[in-house]
Amino acid sequence: MTILPILKKLGSLALTLFAASILVFCSMYFVPGNPVSFLLRGRSPSAEAVAAVTAQYGLDKPVPEQYVDWLANVLHGDFGRSFQYREDVSTLIASRAPATIGLVALAGLIIGILGLAAGITAALNQGRAADQAILLASTGLAAIPSFVGAIVLIAFFAVQLGWFPSFGSGNGFLDALYHLVLPALALAATFVALVARVTRTSMLEQLGREHVEVAVSRGIGRGHVIRRHVLRNALGPILTVSGVLVAGLLVASSIVEQSFGLSGIGSLLVQSVDRLDFPVVQAIVLLIVVIFVTMNTVVDLLAPVIDPRSMAGAAAR
Amino acid sequence: MTTFPLTRAVPRHFRPRSGNPLFTAAIILAMVMVIAAAAATLIAPYDPDFVDLGNVLSAPSPAHWLGTDAVGRDTLSRMMFGARTALLGPLLVVLLSTALGIGFGLLAGWFGGWIDAVLCRVFDLLFAFPALLLAILAVAIFGKGLTAPVAAMTIAYIPYVARLVRSLVVSERGRPYVTAYRVQGFAGCWIAVKRVLPNVMPTVGAQSTLNFGYVLADLASLSFLGLGVQPPAADWGAMINDSRGALMSGQSLPALVPAIAVVLVVIAMNIIGENLSDRIGGRRQP
Numbered sequence: 001m002t003i004l005p006i007l008k009k010l011g012s013l014a015l016t017l018f019a020a021s022i023l024v025f026c027s028m029y030f031v032p033g034n035p036v037s038f039l040l041r042g043r044s045p046s047a048e049a050v051a052a053v054t055a056q057y058g059l060d061k062p063v064p065e066q067y068v069d070w071l072a073n074v075l076h077g078d079f080g081r082s083f084q085y086r087e088d089v090s091t092l093i094a095s096r097a098p099a100t101i102g103l104v105a106l107a108g109l110i111i112g113i114l115g116l117a118a119g120i121t122a123a124l125n126q127g128r129a130a131d132q133a134i135l136l137a138s139t140g141l142a143a144i145p146s147f148v149g150a151i152v153l154i155a156f157f158a159v160q161l162g163w164f165p166s167f168g169s170g171n172g173f174l175d176a177l178y179h180l181v182l183p184a185l186a187l188a189a190t191f192v193a194l195v196a197r198v199t200r201t202s203m204l205e206q207l208g209r210e211h212v213e214v215a216v217s218r219g220i221g222r223g224h225v226i227r228r229h230v231l232r233n234a235l236g237p238i239l240t241v242s243g244v245l246v247a248g249l250l251v252a253s254s255i256v257e258q259s260f261g262l263s264g265i266g267s268l269l270v271q272s273v274d275r276l277d278f279p280v281v282q283a284i285v286l287l288i289v290v291i292f293v294t295m296n297t298v299v300d301l302l303a304p305v306i307d308p309r310s311m312a313g314a315a316a317r
Numbered sequence: 318m319t320t321f322p323l324t325r326a327v328p329r330h331f332r333p334r335s336g337n338p339l340f341t342a343a344i345i346l347a348m349v350m351v352i353a354a355a356a357a358t359l360i361a362p363y364d365p366d367f368v369d370l371g372n373v374l375s376a377p378s379p380a381h382w383l384g385t386d387a388v389g390r391d392t393l394s395r396m397m398f399g400a401r402t403a404l405l406g407p408l409l410v411v412l413l414s415t416a417l418g419i420g421f422g423l424l425a426g427w428f429g430g431w432i433d434a435v436l437c438r439v440f441d442l443l444f445a446f447p448a449l450l451l452a453i454l455a456v457a458i459f460g461k462g463l464t465a466p467v468a469a470m471t472i473a474y475i476p477y478v479a480r481l482v483r484s485l486v487v488s489e490r491g492r493p494y495v496t497a498y499r500v501q502g503f504a505g506c507w508i509a510v511k512r513v514l515p516n517v518m519p520t521v522g523a524q525s526t527l528n529f530g531y532v533l534a535d536l537a538s539l540s541f542l543g544l545g546v547q548p549p550a551a552d553w554g555a556m557i558n559d560s561r562g563a564l565m566s567g568q569s570l571p572a573l574v575p576a577i578a579v580v581l582v583v584i585a586m587n588i589i590g591e592n593l594s595d596r597i598g599g600r601r602q603p
Contacts, residue, residue, distance in 0.1 A: 012441070019442045027458050143583035145534040147541045148576040151557055155569035166565065247447045254453070255538050259561075270542050273457040281457040285450060293445045 006301060013297045017290060021074070024286045025067050028057075028278060035059055042276045043083060056080045056279070079283035084275045089283045093265060099169055100264035102176065103256065104249050106184035111191045111245070116238070118192070119199020120231065126204060134196060142193035146252040149186035150259035157182060167261040183260045187252055191245050198241045202234035209233075236307050243299035247292035340592045343585035350582060354400035363391035365398040365551040374568045386556070386571040387563045396574060398551040403582070406467050407532040413471040415525045418478025419514070425479065426486030427509045433483075440476035448473035449535050456544045463546055466539050470532055481524055485517040523594035530586030537579050553579055 031038045037045065039053050053059070057080070058066045073080070079089035122134040144152075158166030170179035206212065207230055215225045254266025261267075265284055272280035353360070362382075369389030377384045383392040425436040446454075448470050455469035456462075489495065490513070498508045539545035540554025548555050553575035560572035 015438075016442055016445050020445050023442070023446075024454075027454060030458055139584065139587065140580075143530065143534075143580050143587060145538055145579060145583070147538050147554070147557065148534075148580055151561075151564065151569075151572050151576050155564055155573060159565060159567050159569065247450075251447045251449045251453075255542060258542055269453065270544070273453055273544055276457075278457060281454065285454050288447075288450055289445050292447065 009297055009300055013293060016293050020289045020293070021071055021286060022067065024282055024289070025070055027282070029063070039083075039278055052081075074283075074286070080279040082272075082277055082280050084272065084277040084280070089279050092268065092280065093283060093287070096263055096265045096268045099257070099262050100250075100253055100266060102180055103183055103187060103253055103262065103264060106177070106180050107187040107191070107249060107253075110184055110188040111195055114188070115192045115195025116199055118196035119238075120203060120226075122196065122200040123203035123207065124226070126207075131200075134200070138193035138196045140193075141189050142197070144189045146186050146190065146255045147259060149189045150183070150256055153182045153186050154259070169262050179260075179262075183256045183262060186259070187249060187256045190252075191248065194241060194245070195238065198237055199234065202237040203230055206230045206233045233307070236303060239299055239302065239306060243296045246295045247288065250288045250291060337592060339588050343588040343592075346581060346585045347589065350400055350404060353397045354404050357394075357397040357401060361391075361394040361397045363394040365390065365395045366549055367391070367394075374563055374571065376570070383574050384570050386560055387568075392556075392571055392574050395551040395556060396553070396578060399553045399556060399575065400578075402463060402546050402550070402552045403533060403537065403579075406463055406536045407529045409467050410470045410474060410532045410536075411525050411529045414474035414528070415478050415521065417471070418475045419482050419521060421475065422479035422482025423486055423509060423514065426483035427490065427505070427513070429487075436479070436483075440480055443473065443476045446473060448532075449538065452535065452539055453544065456539070461544055461547055463536075466536060466545055470535060474528055474532070477528070478521060478525065482517055482521060485520060486513060489513045489516055519597045520594065523590050523597060525590075526586055526593060527590035530583035530590075533586075534579060534583050537575075 028035050028038055035057070036050055036053055036059060039057070040049055043049060058069050061069070077090050079093070081087065082089050082092055085092055118134050118138065122131045125131045153164075154166045157164050164182045165179050166182065168179060170176045212225060212229055215229050216222075250266070253264060254269050256262070257264040257267035258270050265287070269281065269284040272278075272284070357365075367390060369385065371389065372381075372385055373387055373389045375381055375385045375389075381391050381393065383396065385391055386395070421436055425433040451473045452466040452469040455465040459465035486509075495508060495513065498512060499505075536545055537552075537554035537557075540552045541558045543555075543558060546552035546555055548559060556575045557572050560568075563569075564572045
């Protein structure tokens, strides 16, 4: 692997993150008027409050200097203090992170297993009943926004059948996992459909290729051909989609957490918007953008590892 | 349909038939929604905000076809009035983002060079913000309601449209008909707007139809979170949020009705959009 394309991708990552950080910082200047009165909306603008906010954002300095100081703090993990909780934003986020990580990890597991299984099954049965059923199911699932998924799951599995809890995060590992089942399913629904469809399309494309025909004609076992010559080659697009998926999962987790009363980063974001707690909003938005852009770059960099031909193609171009 | 060596043969009754009942059903559903929204004041059986505390959470009956909510408001009437914001928001987002996306995409694809490079950088930056996240940030800055999310979603969807238009324009630019117009001395701008643009429009239209469904779901999500359309205004997302207490006590209908409506519209828009793009794809093939 040559070093130049990697550096190029990392440079582009740095540039995007830089621009995104400017956008997130400057967003408080989008409202006409004084940033102090914007930041202190809904709170009593006492002399101390004004002084605290001015000090936190360095509002008595010129704007470029404010940004540089803010960025330096952010890079040191200091996002300022929350107006609502009177706590460091980073502490607040750290205390809320486990719930979100658990939710997204479980949803990711469900998406990986169900999405791949459904996509592979559909591709290998193209045009038959199983394929039609999976296509139909994925069309339906793809149209279920996570809040609808949450409502339906709560209505049937929590209230009607009483199989799962509908609220809170539980105590201990197993109980916490039990509490996460419905939220993770609500979060995963749309994305399972997406992964299934991409897997199906990508598999079908490979199934029609000559090397598969040759392998079959040479009498190589069906399972071996599918694993080594079809699935392996089909992984590229699936990987690309999973990079995009991460952003969707993180944003949708705010809806799911809010529906199921989980205290994660997503519900913190929604509550902070509701309570006009701008430093927390800024921090979480920036965090999600950073994770999303970084994941996409990692996926880009991983592509040649999974499929060395994509690197050769890039070099030839 | 081609069969591959590893796929089993397709039984005859699963092969696609001519005509598409799903497409027809989707069009009918979309029309019903539009009529219900447009004529809500005429055909809604009740005032959507009329509170009847003597008749809360009633089951569907001849008087209330879809029952009533936790404060006795008629669900069907609220659905009809809610269809207005549900359809208007996405319509604005799709129209604005499509118009602006076409403009930027045409600019980038047709002229290329530094304009293309700069615009692509800006698109990349905007891609870093998922639409719903940008909408949440907009609400945090400009306050709750429909305006800030609609503006934010418009901005978030522009790069999707623009990138599609750009790639289509780039591939059209090299085709013989463009060269033919050029050698005849037609101005570049005229060829781009009058001859290339009509050729890319069908594909863009199909994509925008798909986007409509997703925007509707995102805007409903925001209302569900209490960040979009504010109660007591009838809005599907807000109705679901309002009915969460009833849901917990086993009365799921007031929450399920708007939830199902959202899903149906998204499915309908997916079917219409995919059908349109299939037809275009069929026409394009030589």
